[in-house]
Amino acid sequence: MTSPRTEWFRPMSARNPHEEHRASSPLELLFDLTFVVAIAAAAAELHHAISEDHVLAGLLGYLVVFFAIWWAWINFTWFASAYDCDDALYRVLTVLKMAGVLVLAVGIPAAFEHFDIGTVVLGYTIMRIAMIALWLRAAHDDPARAAVCRAYAAALAVIQALWIGLVFVPAPWAYIGFVVLVVGEVSLPPFAESREVDAEASPTGGTTWHPEHIAERYGLLTLIVLGEVILGITGAFGPALSERGFSVPLLLLGIGGLLVVVGIWWIYFLAGDDEGLTSLRVALTWGYGHYVVFAGIAATGAGLEVAVDAEEHTAHVSATTAAFAVAIPIALVLLVLTALRRLTWAPGSLALGWVASAVVGVLVSAALAGVIGIGVSVLLMGLVLAAMLAGYLLLLRHRAAVPAAGS
Numbered sequence: 001m002t003s004p005r006t007e008w009f010r011p012m013s014a015r016n017p018h019e020e021h022r023a024s025s026p027l028e029l030l031f032d033l034t035f036v037v038a039i040a041a042a043a044a045e046l047h048h049a050i051s052e053d054h055v056l057a058g059l060l061g062y063l064v065v066f067f068a069i070w071w072a073w074i075n076f077t078w079f080a081s082a083y084d085c086d087d088a089l090y091r092v093l094t095v096l097k098m099a100g101v102l103v104l105a106v107g108i109p110a111a112f113e114h115f116d117i118g119t120v121v122l123g124y125t126i127m128r129i130a131m132i133a134l135w136l137r138a139a140h141d142d143p144a145r146a147a148v149c150r151a152y153a154a155a156l157a158v159i160q161a162l163w164i165g166l167v168f169v170p171a172p173w174a175y176i177g178f179v180v181l182v183v184g185e186v187s188l189p190p191f192a193e194s195r196e197v198d199a200e201a202s203p204t205g206g207t208t209w210h211p212e213h214i215a216e217r218y219g220l221l222t223l224i225v226l227g228e229v230i231l232g233i234t235g236a237f238g239p240a241l242s243e244r245g246f247s248v249p250l251l252l253l254g255i256g257g258l259l260v261v262v263g264i265w266w267i268y269f270l271a272g273d274d275e276g277l278t279s280l281r282v283a284l285t286w287g288y289g290h291y292v293v294f295a296g297i298a299a300t301g302a303g304l305e306v307a308v309d310a311e312e313h314t315a316h317v318s319a320t321t322a323a324f325a326v327a328i329p330i331a332l333v334l335l336v337l338t339a340l341r342r343l344t345w346a347p348g349s350l351a352l353g354w355v356a357s358a359v360v361g362v363l364v365s366a367a368l369a370g371v372i373g374i375g376v377s378v379l380l381m382g383l384v385l386a387a388m389l390a391g392y393l394l395l396l397r398h399r400a401a402v403p404a405a406g407s
Helices: 004-008 026-051 055-083 088-106 108-114 118-141 143-166 173-193 211-244 248-268 280-311 319-344 352-367 374-406
Strands: none
Touching: 004 088, 026 055, 026 088, 026 108, 026 211, 026 280, 026 319, 055 088, 055 108, 055 118, 055 173, 055 211, 055 280, 088 108, 088 118, 108 118, 118 143, 143 173, 173 280, 211 248, 211 280, 248 280, 248 319, 248 374, 280 319, 280 374, 319 352, 319 374, 352 374
16 A cells, blocks of 8 residues: 555656556546647637638637647646656646646637737746746756756746746737747757756656657547537537528538548557657657647637538638638648658558548548538548548558568
8 A cells, every 4th residue: 555655745756768558647637638628719719710701810819829728738748758756746736737727728819819918828827837846846856867857947937937028018029029939938848858967877868758658648639639629510510400400411511520530530540659759859840740730630620610600601701711621620630640650650651642632632622612512521521531541541451461471
């Protein structure tokens, strides 16, 4: 039985990056749930912006707020992969981060509509207090990597002070400052991980993130974002059916939306990426690329909601625009996910022809929406993804059978 002292306090020593059966903890899963609110708020704002024909402004606002959401999740996820000691203090600081995420979510509409980032920055400040405390604690308990941990803590403090200052900067300088600080944020992990460590204690240098754990954590967030897509579609269909009743185009749109969700899910989970996360450079590239994957999946849900509005003639955009609001995010997810898997999958494992055909098919389906209707257009997108998946699976089966036949 675990002693009460162990439950209240455990040294925050670096975890073994080769630990077997490393899985996400219940605390990490609870932490992820706070992002449900933030992702839903961002997708809802994008949905309304496109439906009201404020496409460019909506897209820019979405990219800004989704970066804030995604980066908050990354900050904790990679730390927890290396230093999750799960004692009482660790849990309290994690709950403080969760509170910051919820404050961030409250500030999303204002940040989205007129770049009022005050509440978002307040949420980040709460999260950063917790993260700085966690990094300083890790520096104390892991002397071999103390320089790395202190670099993270110091840089987070400086960057967050600059974010607070940005709240008081007027446009257009605030936009320029935002871009500069984003560059500073994404540059922090490579900078901190390059600090000198005890070579004998840590031959690979840097923090001891766990490849399998990281891949699982990204997969779990993918499921959460897909869940938001399903929630958004359901929320859009409810009023449509109650006000106008059943219609064949709505049925086709619903079937197509479900095929799109299942298709993206199946394609994402075709195989694990953890075996390819063999270096910090590859891992960060793969992890950063997921910004487009996560944002694209959530945007697909917003696009499907716009498609329902267009079918019900409550949107101020054409059926073609609504269809492209679905198709473009799908295409981006397919292209970026394929590019990332060039880093993590074995050579020859990618069915590039099938991916290219699917991207073209999805975009052509959207272009035809004005002729065939939005419901048929979305259904075709779902069928294109299903065909791509079937071809992908057959190709992988064939490649697996060829060595077996020759052995």
